[in-house]
């Protein structure tokens with residue numbers, strides 16, 4: 001496995017791969033790799049892509065300095081996981097290379113408009129602009145490619161798809177299903193900060209999604225079930241909603257068809273997200 005940190009080398013390597021006829025896959029991560037990331041690598045390898053996995057904890061997308069400090073950094077573990085999962089090239093750019101003006105923001109940023117102000121964006125102002133900016137830079141360095149993202153961060157995936165569409169970037173965005181532990185908890189680098197008791201409470205997120213999916217009735221009924229299930233387990237509710245899977249706008253009670261249930265909550269100071277498809281109306 002090749003390791004790159006230099007931005008020019010990154011670009012050159014990806015160009016060479018394409019010249020030799022390969023399809024380049026980018027798996028962008030912030031490290032603390034887990035089975036969710038491994039699933040993205042596997043999905044890329046199953047399609048025969050050459051996989052570049054980037055690890056860069058982007059400080060600009062953290063609105064809370066405490067959260068940034070607590071974000072797990074596990075370089076040795078990441079190296080071992082990347083090797084074991086068949087990553088072809090591990091890219092670890094430095095903060096100075098990515099954001100030379102840090103802690104000042106870059107002069108040029110990507111702004112994603114209303115989609116970035118919903119849900120996570122309402123609670124973390126500027127978060128999605130910062131994600132869009134770093135992802136655009138990762139795409140620019142990699143060049144024409146397929147980029148693999150987990151559906152766990154569903155709004156992030158929608159934002160990235162919008163950026164690619166709006167800016168006509170030569171990147172095929174591939175969304176991969178949420179990966180869960182056996183008990184149903186969606187895998188996240190933040191889960192390692194939960195105690196045993198916190199983890200049991202956190203299971204309310206996936207339980208809420210299952211209840212909402214298995215229920216019948218309009219979006220408002222499903223929303224109420226989501227909220228009730230989180231509250232029963234003392235999860236501090238960030239938001240719950242049932243939304244259009246593409247625009248992420250809330251479904252009204254007349255809506256019928258495939259929708260997406262979104263939940264966010266805080267347990268022991270750890271912010272947790274989950275989501276799942278469901279069918280509303282007409283069941």
Ligand code: PAF
Pocket residue numbers: 028029030031056058061131134135153156
């Ligand atoms: O999902 C993440 O790990 C990050 O938000 C991403 C996409 C790597 C951008 O920093």
